[in-house]
Amino acid sequence: VCSYGAKTELSMEGGRIISTEPFYAYIKIAEGCSNNCTYCAIPSIRGKYRSRRMEDIVKEARWLAENGVTELVVVAQDTTRYGEDIYGKSMLPELLTALCEIDGFKWIRTLYCYPERITDELLDVIAKEDKLVKYLDMPIQHASDNVLKRMGRRTNKKELTDIIARLRREIPDIALRTTLITGFPGETYEEHQEVMEFIDECEFDRLGVFTYSREEDTPAASMPDQIRS
Numbered sequence: 001v002c003s004y005g006a007k008t009e010l011s012m013e014g015g016r017i018i019s020t021e022p023f024y025a026y027i028k029i030a031e032g033c034s035n036n037c038t039y040c041a042i043p044s045i046r047g048k049y050r051s052r053r054m055e056d057i058v059k060e061a062r063w064l065a066e067n068g069v070t071e072l073v074v075v076a077q078d079t080t081r082y083g084e085d086i087y088g089k090s091m092l093p094e095l096l097t098a099l100c101e102i103d104g105f106k107w108i109r110t111l112y113c114y115p116e117r118i119t120d121e122l123l124d125v126i127a128k129e130d131k132l133v134k135y136l137d138m139p140i141q142h143a144s145d146n147v148l149k150r151m152g153r154r155t156n157k158k159e160l161t162d163i164i165a166r167l168r169r170e171i172p173d174i175a176l177r178t179t180l181i182t183g184f185p186g187e188t189y190e191e192h193q194e195v196m197e198f199i200d201e202c203e204f205d206r207l208g209v210f211t212y213s214r215e216e217d218t219p220a221a222s223m224p225d226q227i228r229s
Contacts, residue, residue, distance in 0.1 A: 016060060024071035025064050029057055029095065033077035035114070037141075038152040038219040039181065039212065042077060049078065051086045058098050065104030072099065074110045080117035093121040100131045111137040115163045116154045127171050135175045136167065143198035144191040147184055150223070157198065164202055177206035184212045185223035 018025050033042045034049040061072060074096070076082060083091030092110075099108055108131050113122075115138050126132050142148050145156045167174055180195060199207065214221045 016063070018064070018067065018069065022068050024073065025069045026073045026075050027057065027061055027064065028052070028075055029079060029082050030076035034081070035078060035154075036152060038150065038223075039184065039215060041215040041218050044217060046077075049081055049085060051081075051083050051091075053086065054083070054091065054095055054098065057095065058102070061099055061105075062102055065102050070105060071107040071109065072105050074099070074108065076112060078112055078114050078117070079110055080113045080122070090117060090119065090122075093119070093125040096122075096125050096129065096132060100129045105131055107131060107133050109133045109135055113138050114154075115140060115160055118163055118167070123167070123170050126174075134171055134173050135177070137177045138163075139179045141179065141181050142184065142191075143180075143195040144187075147187055147191050147195075150186060150220070151181075151184065152219070157194075160198075161202075175205040176202075177208075178204050179208040179210065181210055181212050183227045185220055185227065186225040187212075187227060 020026070030049055030051045032047040032049050033040070036043055064072065080090060080092055082095060083089065096108065096110065099105070108129075110126075110132070113136055118136075118138070126134065126136070140155070140160055141151055141153060143157050143160060148156060164176065167176065180199075182192065182195070212220075212227065214226065
């Protein structure tokens with residue numbers, strides 16, 4: 001239960017309050033995750049990926065705009081997977097286009113875009129829509145093909161290099177953020193150096209690096225050669 005103080009009636013899956021500063025808000029477009037990376041417990045905690053209906057997201061977004069939000073941050077465990085379970089394909093480009101049509105928003109930011117699902121259509125929408133911040137949060141986790149395979153990721157170093165080059169070529173002013181994991185089970189000194197060199201080459205605008213965390217009941221937790229600091 002919540003008090004909206006809304007200018008229009010809001011009908012969606014549940015109540016919503018603005019708990020951030022009044023000028024920006026997060027909007028969740030899906031729950032759960034079906035990527036099943038070997039180090040991550042989210043699928044077992046939150047279940048498989050479940051997209052929200054586009055009309056419900058747009059309705060919530062309109063309410064936020066009417067109540068003073070000017071920056072909207074689009075989030076899910078994997079925003080680029082949005083809609084596949086409902087509509088049979090990724091609908092993130094269509095969703096972002098619909099959100100950009102809402103009066104009141106000045107900026108719309110998209111987080112957690114998996115590199116293997118960044119399509120031509122998504123790039124076109126980011127490039128042409130003025131409200132879409134030229135910023136992409138693209139978690140890649142590592143750059144060694146061997147480590148990526150053990151992580152259960154669906155990209156390799158060459159594919160990562162290619163998509164980063166393509167993003168900067170097609171959207172020259174884009175800012176790229178990523179996250180990396182260090183100390184994954186079995187990671188060698190050479191594999192660690194490989195990711196360090198990758199960082200130097202790619203020159204990310206923002207970078208978060210996290211020590212591997214041994215999550216209970218994940219495949220990685222039972223892998224040999226656990227690295228401890």
